[in-house]
Amino acid sequence: MINVKVRVYASLKEYLPGIALGESAEVTMPPEATIGILLDKLGIPRAEVKLCYVSGLYREQGYVLSEGDEVALFPPVGGG
């Protein structure tokens, strides 16, 4: 099993109640789990997630996670 940290932002926050904005939830996943599988485990609809970052780098939902990865998940966001 691997342990990853997950942060959710904007409208995705409702899927991790009790975790403050910018704080991480610790999640244990089977080896070779993808971001998509992580989303399924957390009950976050894949279609609601537009942008995924793993340890600061943009990744698609098919990306395979590793021990200690820090995952940040966003719905569509923009502005400026």
Add this chain to the structure above:
Amino acid sequence: MAKILRVDMTSGTVKYEDVPEKYAMMAGRWLTSSMVADEVDPECHPLGPTNKLVFAPGIVTGTRAATSARLSVGGKSPLTGGIKESNAGTKFAVMQARLGIKALVVEGQPKDGKSYLLEIKKDAARLLPADDLAGKGAYETTDALVAKYGKVGVSCVGPAGEFKLSGAGICFSDEKDRASRYAGRGGLGAVMGSKGLKAIVIDDTGAAGVPIANKALFEQGRKKLLAGLQSHDLTKPKGALNSYGTAVLINIMNEAGGLPTRNFSSGRFEGAAKVAGETIFERNKGLLGKEEYNHACSPGCVIQCSNTVRDANGNEIASCVEYETAWALGPNCGIDDLEAIAKMTWLCNDIGVDTIEMGATIGVAMEGGALPFGDVQGAIKLLEEVGKGTPIGRIIGNGAGFAGKAFGVTRVPTVKNQAMPAYEPRAVKGIGITYATSTMGADHTAGYTIAPEIAGVSGKLDQFDPNKADLSYAFQSTTAFIDTSGHCLFIAFAILDIPSAYEGWVEECAGVVGANWTAADVLRIGDEVLRTERRFNEAAGLGKAADRLPEFMKYEPLPPHNVVWNVSDEDLDSVYGRLDAK
């Protein structure tokens, strides 16, 4: 019949002129940049009598077109030394358009050195003494004019403009008559101050409105763009911007390692979440006992992205605190105190200075040892000094480049002496190309490549890929037409992702002017605007050598990705090389 209203501050007279044929189709940035290029000597002193200020609403401003209440202000910038177009969303724009004033040109300088108020009504304008307003903050000035005139649009400068500081902006009133909407960038407030023009009131009572040459085409286009804005995830009701405001970007820029922190020494800030748009939303929900969605800055906006930051009692501290402002006065200064950021936002609005320039400048002052990073009270004090016009206040009020020299700092995040906004170019290369090559100096709005590089609008691009000269050029050219159309830049998300919204945008503009424009005309006109601005800058001494990022970005790796600026000078030069080749 559209007119040009020309105000001569030297003689104190005003006159209405017919619009020359060459300007007939122009509006917004296309018109301001063309008139500045035609009438202002590129070598003039920006604060002298021969510089001019041109105010022009966009093509569809004043019509029913959604989110189109933008006003372009042009002149020679005292900050960059080049041409400047800075725009704001405000009812002033709608009123000017409805009165048929295609351009308001302010020129000359009063010989008595006094302050004046310009009063504009239907077919009548006059200059009045404004001794009673001289030296007053923008909020007090606006409140006084609204109390006297009632339902009007107000523009003014704060003390910073009167002190002729290069960080000064031009203020416009919002929907609740707050002195909060700024043509902030590039020091045009100092130009207005140098002309003794403290304020303008505009009243469109009895105005004829904006004539539309082809109403069917306009309506067809208007509906398509409106549908796009109301369905796109970023701009729809209760979408990202309406819920969280532009400060929703804080967290993603931080996660991507591109949030400039402590004067551009890192791309990540440990306190980012505390100043983010989601925090403002949740905080207001707790204070008000209900969800509060954002409001419009100007008439007819369907995006409505302006937030409100309140104190612990629920009373408004400032509205709006934009992403750029929250970043500049927050992470860039090592500050994570939202209420303090809102207080500083209010101060900047009142003093009449650009929040981006001020945050960057305070960051440079912190770097130079004038105060520590994270010093909230010290930062507030510096802004108060700007408003008083003390020597230290004038150093800060003249911007990051000026302060860098004063404090012996080499890490000065400017291009063409204008401070960079809230995206680290070492970590996001395309926006760096825009910063470097824009005719405006470092300006994210000149070619907002963040849309694909970070937000994944029109597809997701690799933020670290340096080969984006084509991308930046295309965004700069298209943006020049957005700034001409009178729409807010935030229509870009919908028109990039939804083809029918793009079509609608072009059709509504073509409908107003009676043209047969297509997408090719957008780029043709955008290119023309850029070429005009580029020529002005070259004549003012801003050529290729000015199209560079500050040197430190080439040799200081930026944490957390430890990246340096690696776009070649040849690639930067190729952006405008494309224009020359056409």
